[in-house]
Amino acid sequence: MLTFIGLGLYDERSVTVEGRGAIRSADRVFAEFYTSRLVGADVAGLEAAFDVDVEVRNREGVERDPEPVLAAAADGDAVFVTAGDTMISTTHADLRLRAESRGIDTRVIHGVTAQSAASSLTGLQNYRFGKAVTLPFPYAHGGDGVPESVRETLDANRERGLHTLVYLDIKVGIGPTGRDPDHEEYMTADRAAALLADGWRDVLGVVVARAGSPAPVVAADRLSALADREFGDPLHMLLIPGDLHHVEAEALVGFADAPESILDE
Amino acid sequence: MLTFIGLGLYDERSVTVEGRGAIRSADRVFAEFYTSRLVGADVAGLEAAFDVDVEVRNREGVERDPEPVLAAAADGDAVFVTAGDTMISTTHADLRLRAESRGIDTRVIHGVTAQSAASSLTGLQNYRFGKAVTLPFPYAHGGDGVPESVRETLDANRERGLHTLVYLDIKVGIGPTGRDPDHEEYMTADRAAALLADGWRDVLGVVVARAGSPAPVVAADRLSALADREFGDPLHMLLIPGDLHHVEAEALVGFADAPESILDE
Numbered sequence: 001m002l003t004f005i006g007l008g009l010y011d012e013r014s015v016t017v018e019g020r021g022a023i024r025s026a027d028r029v030f031a032e033f034y035t036s037r038l039v040g041a042d043v044a045g046l047e048a049a050f051d052v053d054v055e056v057r058n059r060e061g062v063e064r065d066p067e068p069v070l071a072a073a074a075d076g077d078a079v080f081v082t083a084g085d086t087m088i089s090t091t092h093a094d095l096r097l098r099a100e101s102r103g104i105d106t107r108v109i110h111g112v113t114a115q116s117a118a119s120s121l122t123g124l125q126n127y128r129f130g131k132a133v134t135l136p137f138p139y140a141h142g143g144d145g146v147p148e149s150v151r152e153t154l155d156a157n158r159e160r161g162l163h164t165l166v167y168l169d170i171k172v173g174i175g176p177t178g179r180d181p182d183h184e185e186y187m188t189a190d191r192a193a194a195l196l197a198d199g200w201r202d203v204l205g206v207v208v209a210r211a212g213s214p215a216p217v218v219a220a221d222r223l224s225a226l227a228d229r230e231f232g233d234p235l236h237m238l239l240i241p242g243d244l245h246h247v248e249a250e251a252l253v254g255f256a257d258a259p260e261s262i263l264d265e
Numbered sequence: 266m267l268t269f270i271g272l273g274l275y276d277e278r279s280v281t282v283e284g285r286g287a288i289r290s291a292d293r294v295f296a297e298f299y300t301s302r303l304v305g306a307d308v309a310g311l312e313a314a315f316d317v318d319v320e321v322r323n324r325e326g327v328e329r330d331p332e333p334v335l336a337a338a339a340d341g342d343a344v345f346v347t348a349g350d351t352m353i354s355t356t357h358a359d360l361r362l363r364a365e366s367r368g369i370d371t372r373v374i375h376g377v378t379a380q381s382a383a384s385s386l387t388g389l390q391n392y393r394f395g396k397a398v399t400l401p402f403p404y405a406h407g408g409d410g411v412p413e414s415v416r417e418t419l420d421a422n423r424e425r426g427l428h429t430l431v432y433l434d435i436k437v438g439i440g441p442t443g444r445d446p447d448h449e450e451y452m453t454a455d456r457a458a459a460l461l462a463d464g465w466r467d468v469l470g471v472v473v474a475r476a477g478s479p480a481p482v483v484a485a486d487r488l489s490a491l492a493d494r495e496f497g498d499p500l501h502m503l504l505i506p507g508d509l510h511h512v513e514a515e516a517l518v519g520f521a522d523a524p525e526s527i528l529d530e
Contacts, residue, residue: 016278017277017279017280017281017285018278021278085377086385087385087386089391090516093513097515097519110381110476111377115381115391116376117350120353120373120375121373126378127398131392131395131425160396160421212375245355247358251361254365254366255362
């Protein structure tokens with residue numbers, strides 16, 4: 001049996017009660033933290049909280065050498081854990097498909113995602129988001145600003161009045177010069193706001209920092225103004241609102257200290 | 266202090282460890298189940314699991330008479346719980362704004378959402394969803410098929426190659442003839458598939474039934490074929506895929522028993 005368990009957003013208490021139970025009773029616990037990570041807990045903290053050994057796999061260890069995980073799942077109860085929800089993007093679909101094709105039962109125990117927290121913390125309604133994008137570090141796409149595909153998605157959502165969730169690049173194990181096991185870099189929201197203000201449009205943006213933590217920061221202002229602020233430890237996200245319903249505008253003023261002028265628009 | 270806590274999708278073990286701790290230590294626990302509900306637990310089950318009294322409020326009791334909740338939050342630690350994530354839509358933003366304007370501290374402890382589970386269970390990538398829609402019961406919108414706004418959103422997403430999450434109508438406390446405290450009705454995915462196949466297009470759809478439960482059902486086929494099947498107890502969702510990446514198509518075949526012909530498209 002192979003159970004994919006999302007740890008949620010922040011620390012060892014962000015997992016569901018069901019997920020924690022499954023981790024505690026597993027024969028083997030595998031984890032990866034290259035797609036995202038828990039900011040409020042390290043591996044030793046997780047091991048102590050769950051009373052298990054956690055075997056951390058890097059990208060090669062998951063994608064090119066999945067055999068140890070599959071063998072453990074064929075022999076007993078193996079769990080594979082990540083921050084957020086493990087299956088929310090296609091990253092680990094391949095591992096699940098391989099397991100199923102070998103006759104290994106699989107299951108998903110969901111975790112809280114950044115996507116959910118982004119609307120929940122800002123008051124921007126989850127219904128009214130268009131396609132999401134990731135803003136890469138300039139060195140990661142070979143340009144020096146905002147990739148055209150990002151600008152196109154932002155524009156297409158705005159044309160339809162929809163909000164955009166901008167995920168900010170995470171580089172773990174890969175740096176400006178290629179593979180680097182020690183590299184760990186998280187794009188900050190102020191840097192993202194500066195990139196978008198210069199390379200796209202200087203519109204209203206909403207920063208969400210440390211979603212899921214006891215003290216998340218939510219701040220709305222023009223991108224050029226957000227670019228001059230600092231939002232502390234990772235992880236950060238940036239939201240670009242589309243048309244605002246009145247309750248959404250009130251929420252941005254009330255929860256994110258947005259300029260009150262947005263209530264008149 | 267007023268803490269909004271999402272219970273997640275299925276039963277008393279779907280809440281996060283942090284959320285359960287906050288419920289257990291609260292002075293007063295308020296809940297509403299008219300926007301969604303836990304299929305695997307009733308109020309008595311939650312009270313037993315959390316060792317608290319749960320005060321269930323109906324829509325009027327939340328929206329028109331929030332005073333008891335606010336008074337409890339002004340005097341001590343009150344929590345307000347719902348299925349999913351409490352603040353994911355704007356429904357309860359007003360309650361949070363009222364609390365903040367009275368100087369009551371507020372906090373959100375996130376829960377797993379249907380939106381996250383929908384991509385996670387199907388392998389459809391969360392990045393590639395456009396705007397979501399809700400398909401209402403025909404009696405709820407005065408028509409006899411699919412509202413034009415729903416068709417427009419589905420078409421606009423398809424034009425951009427994006428997936429659509431179709432939430433299915435829930436009517437609790439309101440029935441075909443208006444307010445009715447005993448009314449409880451959940452649109453099933455087969456009915457939704459029939460409505461869309463007749464009133465929009467007969468394309469590939471993906472049913473997700475009982476997301477977050479130990480045995481969710483995920484099934485992909487043409488809408489007219491899904492309309493002839495049954496998917497058991499609520500809650501159900503329906504997804505309309507846009508363009509499929511190869512891994513997404515493989516996931517739909519592997520996890521949802523989609524026709525293998527989609528691999529060639």
